[in-house]
Amino acid sequence: MTTSPLIIAFVADLMFTTRIALVAEHLGYRVEWIESADQVGAPDAEAAPERPGEALHGRAGRLFEAIVRRQPALLLFDLNNDAIPWREWIAALKSSAATRRIPVLCFGPHEDVAVMTAAKAAGADAVLARSRFTADMPALFQRYARIPDRPALDAVCAEPLAALARTGIERFNRGEFYAAHDALEEAWMDDSGPGRDLYRGILQVGIAYYQIEQGNYRGAVKMLLRVRQWLDPLPAVCRGVDVAGLRADVERVYQALTALGPERIASFDRALLGVIVVE
Missing domain, CATH: 3.40.50.2300 (Response regulator)
Structure with a gap:
């Protein structure tokens, strides 16, 4: 790429x-x-x-x-x-x-x-x-021109995953997207470096998935659009999180959701809401 x-x-x-x-x-x-x-x-x-x-x-x-x-x-x-x-x-x-x-x-x-x-x-x-x-x-x-600082991102992504973020991801992976929000938001607020974008990205993916479950098409699509600015600059693995896999999941969800449109969101296949892999 x-x-x-x-x-x-x-x-x-x-x-x-x-x-x-x-x-x-x-x-x-x-x-x-x-x-x-x-x-x-x-x-x-x-x-x-x-x-x-x-x-x-x-x-x-x-x-x-x-x-x-x-x-x-x-x-x-x-x-x-x-x-x-x-x-x-x-x-x-x-x-x-x-x-x-x-x-x-x-x-x-x-x-x-x-x-x-x-x-x-x-x-x-x-x-x-x-x-x-x-x-x-x-x-x-x-x-x-706004250009990501790749060496800085690589450096912060080599750091360990925050405990709060791990808790949020565990809730995310159980499908508890609403409950995951608080832990991920706190992890994001506690981190002042560029690595916080990882937590913000996961948080917004969780919001998008929650909106899908609530039948809110516009809210879900908006979040799926917004999340790319946080996830796209990150390396494939950041703080042990499989970011490349998460990006692929988000793309699959976006394509499936927009193919259905707001009228058919109830038919969305929840199996597409994948888990986040952490090393």
């Missing part, structure tokens, strides 16, 4: 795509291009109203799924790209717990103050004039 940082660029201007690709390659980044909203999917004939948070339906839902699955280090928006509804997309991505931590960098015409202000108001982390973006691109990518 590749570990090079990913930039998702909502850019269509050939002059900028060429420059961005060259700088990204030099820095060891990958770039995926979304030049128009149609690449994400066809416009929704009748967009279903969404509650605040993650969009689960229509083109907005497909965008969320694409971003969450890829876990990019940076989102890059060309504010001159009229084929992208960047006002709506930036605001939506920055309002979601699953995607709000992903940095958003925008560039546009310095003379169009209203456009630059609108991007900042939508939640962009940085909004720059095209000239400055072009001149400072390497430094900007390195400053704003």
Whole structure:
């Protein structure tokens, strides 16, 4: 599995795509291009109203799924790209717990103050004039890209599993997802290092499974989307926990649940709610 940082660029201007690709390659980044909203999917004939948070339906839902699955280090928006509804997309991505931590960098015409202000108001982390973006691109990518500290994660994952976390996992494995929450939350709060993400990830998987048992489709899918930001950066084994196996379980659950949809959640196969393996 590749570990090079990913930039998702909502850019269509050939002059900028060429420059961005060259700088990204030099820095060891990958770039995926979304030049128009149609690449994400066809416009929704009748967009279903969404509650605040993650969009689960229509083109907005497909965008969320694409971003969450890829876990990019940076989102890059060309504010001159009229084929992208960047006002709506930036605001939506920055309002979601699953995607709000992903940095958003925008560039546009310095003379169009209203456009630059609108991007900042939508939640962009940085909004720059095209000239400055072009001149400072390497430094900007390195400053704003959010890249996991792999050596630090490897070091903390070599530490032993907290006793509270072990208790929470034991409850999780008995199917006591609600009861597991308190022990895992306490373990997460007691840990100030990056290893706490392991506990937060397991906690949120347990919440998702509990929501499935309660018939809460939206709550379960939201948690399954949110958990990837915590589990995906971790090594295959962390503090004795089989993280790779847990990620695979979460993916199977997500696929089965979304295939059923909210109307058929009662038919979900509970046997898919696997146990967490600890060495």
